[in-house]
Amino acid sequence: MKLVVTEKNIAAQKIADLLSVGKPKADKVYNTPVYRFQVDGDEWVTIGLRGHILEPDFMPSIVYKKSSGWQGVTAEGEVVPAHIPDFLPKPPFKTKRKPFKEDGVEMGAWKMDALPYLAYAPIEKKPKEKDIIRSLKNLAKKSDEIIIATDFDREGELIGSDALSCMKEVNDTAPVFRARYSAITKDEIQHAFSHLVELDNDLAQAGESRQDIDLIWGAVLTRYLTIVKFAGYGNVRSSGRVQTPTLALIVARERERMAFVPEDYWVIKARFGKEPEDFEATHAMARFKAEAQANAVMGHVEDASKGVISSIEKRKRTVAAPVPFNTTSLMAAAASEGLSPARTMRIAESLYMDGYISYPRVDNTVYPESLDLEGTVRKLSDVAVYRPYCQELLSKGALVATRGKKETTDHPPIHPTAAADPDKLGAPEWKLYNLIARRFLATLSESAVVEGTKVTIDVASEPFVTRGDVLVKPGFRAIYPYGLKKDEQLPSLEEGQSVDFQGATCTKKQTEPPARYSQGKLIQEMEKLGLGTKATRHAIIERLYTVKYVQNDPIEPSQLGIAVCDALGKFAPQITSPDMTATLEEDMNKIAAGEKSRKDVVDLSRDILHDVLDELLPHQEEVKDALADAVAADAYVGPCPKCGKDLQLRASSKTRSMFIGCAGWPDCDVTYPLPKGKVEALEEKCPTCGMPQIKVTAFRSKPRTLCIDPNCPTNQEPDVVVGKCPTCAEKGLDKKLIASKNPRTLKRFIRCENYEECETSYPLPQYGELTATEETCEHCGAPMVIVKTARGPWKLCPNFNCPGKEKEAEEKEAKAAQKKVAAKPTAKKAPAKKTAKKPSPKKEKE
DNA sequence: GCAAGGTC
Known part of the structure; x- marks a missing residue:
């Protein structure tokens, strides 16, 4: 049997399709999909990995013992050659420890003085995808030839090499080959499999050096930052080869903004003509640096009532159609449509898995010749909104596509692969699909031609200028309206014509500091600097958010960051x-070329890290104070009304839920409850009571501004009678149900007015205007209420245990499942099916 | 409890 190992399942499936004469048989080995087929009587099987199946880590159980001459000894008793260089004393302790207390403070398992040794600690590869490894070994045992067919790049070579090391454990006699292909097309694959080569061990070693260096630096510096000011478990302060330079970009931009000195300038605008044909023009001196100069102009035109058109210049310019999408340009375009890069990639992945778009992780911006442009346009004409445009494109004859600068042959640029129905996709999915489909059609379209008009109007010898852009030939803009400003149509004017002058206004303005990075812009900047890869950049940015180094969008660093x-x-x-x-890239190229060894490169990196620690370790106190101050500044809400110390956003150590507490605790016991959602302190104080205010953003809703004091009149809500108590009614009593808010917990709920005897109570959403209805729930008899939120009014039965709730959930699930099936495009080669997400009842409740 | 890189 010949075993073909690919990087991902989809590649295994496609390669099987292309090599097999008939249809390959889809099978499973321990839950891993494999594809079996025959070629000239030979049995073949392909299996897809899931990227890296091994992962480097420090040997966890390593102990340095005197009995072994300070050599490391693993739990199995195996002696690990000490990598500890001569200038460090041999360490008589483990690299990892159990949590311990120092001066009564819990310090965590990592210890500062272990870090220099950690920089030199040996690294082993441990299994990451155990199921896949098991399946792989099972197949390898039965194979008499192994072909590594992972992606044709450095990481691909490493993934293949790791897979091979697993297979060698069970079969070290089968000959091993490497298939190198840069596109999964019939020609490429057949060529690759008829010209098999050897695995490039040097290239794999280059990839492994990247892994080792990332682990060593990341682990050592992250541990340093985390324990220098230990803030409890879960409060990790990370650092890494990619994330830290990315953070530095954001901080540098913030510094520029802080150092920026705004300058005053004045702008003079005037209105001309008669309604509705009136228009605005700006003085030709766009920015007046001195107020006197602007005032002089205002004086000149003060008495004027007419202006004369002194010139009209028209200039046509061509706006080229956009080039095909790769990952970076898709993320940038989607970011301006309000989808974060991380979200874009999640949605793109699901669109890809459902067969709507091509593989979303690509650098390429040139459609390969093998891509059937015409067929794709024909498919898109099944979508009603694209149909007229598609038909027009097809009627023009041969399609010509634009080309981007980056041409690689691994995958085609991101393009639609099937028609989608806007009613059957979720709103964000459709948004992204629509962007991708329209971009694809735009790349096959002609340029747009815009005619720019510049009109100069003379008022008492002062020139005023207005400009208008008119689309002369829409070209691609007919289908691709993204990121373009609207037409500005000017009334028809002639040179020498006299127009009414309705007066001028002078406005004082200030120059603006450089803008913060949007997520899309930051990704582009990272790409320019070679930071991260197309598949990881969005994840790196997300990481900076989760460790709270950055906040908001456009991205703003926190004090901690x-x-x-x-x-x-x-x-x-x-x-x-x-x-x-x-x-590192240079060194890796040298390793791949056989000019350097992985050990040399990694050992040198270890030495550099050790030098860095020589700087970091003596300055622990300084770093500790800086981090502590920053964390306090980020948490600061306002002064404590009781003791004057800082009120801070804090997390309860038991429940991890957030509250506001006084920094003077335990001497001062002032606390305030917080509602659910993301909380941010505001500088502006409550206009009613003067206490600090917070901005609260609950899941999927608009941010609200709240006073932190629950007793503030702005937080009071009158009790609302919502109906009759059904439990008391059964007993023949006439009792009312009342909605009220608990001032201590901020929780709003409904309970019976006879609450001392009757236990009937229902929870309510925490915010939103509440109104009672006459209706009662048909399932449980509880009174129906209406809650008005940013998303509109919402009628609900407040009873959490209402039998109607379960039914509703079931119906919803059934409907969602139906939608999923109906939404499946009728593509012939539908990729693997995505498992439907379970709805999270907790999130839906909010 | 760490990184960054694949992929789901």
């Missing part, structure tokens, strides 16, 4: 600069 960046910039400048990645 700035402090981390400063501390590392001062004592470990290597990790804050993109140069480390650039140097």
Whole structure:
């Protein structure tokens, strides 16, 4: 049997399709899909991995013992050659420890003085995808030839090499080959499999050096930052080769903004003509630096009532159609449509798995010749909104596509592969599909021609200018309206014509600092600097958000982010600069070319890290104070009304839920409850009571501004009678149900007015205007209420245990499942089916 | 409890 190992399932499936004469048989080995077929009487099987199946880690159980001459000894008793260089004393302790207390403070398992040794700790590869490894070994045992057919790049070579090391454990006699292909097309695949080569061990070693260096630097610096000011488990402050330079970019931009000195300038605008044909023009001196100068102009035109058109210049310009989407340009375009890069990639992945779009992780921006442009346009004409445009494109004869600058042959640029129905996709899915489909059609379209008109009007010898853009030939803009400004139509004017002058206004303005990075812009900047890859950049940015180094969009660093960046910039400048990645790339190229060994490169990196620690370790106190101050500044809400110390956003150590507490605790016991959702402190104080205010953003709703004091009149809500108590009614009593808010917990609920005897109570959403109805729930008899939120009014039965709720959930699920089936495009080669997500009842409740 | 890189 011949075993073909690919990087991912979809490649295994497609390669089987292309090599097999008939249809390959889909099978499973321990839950891993495999594809079996025959070629000239030979049995073949393909299996897809899931990217890397092994993962480097420090040997967890390593102990340094005197009895073994300070050599490391694993739990199995195996002696690990000590990588500890001569200048470090031999460590008589484990690299990992159990949590311990120092001066009564819990310090965590990592210890500072272990870090220099960790920089030199040996690394082993441990299994990451155990199920896949089991399936792989099972197949390898029965194989008499192994073909590694992972992606044709450095990581692909490493993934293949790791897979091979697993297979060698069970079969080291079968000959091994490598198939190199750069596109999964019939020609490429057949050529690759008829010209098999050897696995490039040097290239795999280059990839492994990347893994080792990332682990060593990441683990050592992350541990340093986390324990230098230990803030409890779960509060990790991370650092890494890619994330830290990315953070540095954001911080540098913030510094520029802080250093920016705004300058005053004045703008003079005037209105001309008669309604409705009136228009606005700006003084030709767009920005007046001095107020006197602007005032002089205002004086000149003060008495004027007419202006004369002194010139009309028309200029046509061509706007080229956009080039095909790769991952980066898709994320940038989607970001301007309000989809974050991370969200875009999640949605793109699901659209891809459902067969609507092509593989979403690509660098390529040139459609390969094998891509059937015409057929794809024909498919898209099944979508009603694209139909007229598609028919027009097809009627024009041969299709010509635009080409981007990056041409690789691994995958085609991102394009639609099937027609989608806007009613059957979720709103964000359709948004992204629509963007991709329209972009595809745009790349096959002609340029747009825009006619720009510049009109100069003379008022008492002062020139005013207005411009208008008119689309002369829509070209691609007919189908692709994204990121373009609207037409500005000017009334028809002639040179020498006199127009009414309705007066001018002078406005004082200030120059703006450079803008913060949007997520899309940051990704482009990372790409320019070689930071991360197309598949990881969005995840890196998301990581910066989760460790709370950055916040908001456009991206703004937190005080903690700035402090981390400063501390590392001062004592470990290597990790804050993109140069480390650039140097690593050079070194990896040398390893791949056989000019350097992985050991040399990694050992040198270990030495550099050790030097960095020589700087970091003596400055622990300084870094600790800087981080502590930054964390306090980020948590600061306002002054405590009782003791004057800082009120801070805090997390309960038991429940992890957030509250506001006084920094003077335990001497001062002032606390305030917080509602659910993301909380941010505001500088502006409550206009009613003067206490600090917070911005609260609950899941999928608009942010609200609240006073932190539950007793503030702005937080009071009158009790509302919502109906009759059904339990008391059964007993023949006439009792009312009342909705009210608990001022201590901010929770709003309904209970019986006779609550001392009757237990009837229902929870309510925490915010939104509440109104009672006359209706009662048909399932449980509870009174129906209406809650008005940002998303509109919503009628609900408040009873959490209402039998109607279960039915509703069932119906919803059934409907969703139906939708899923109906939404499946009728593509012939539908990719693997995605499992439907389970609806989370907790999130839906909010 | 760490990184970044694949992929789901």
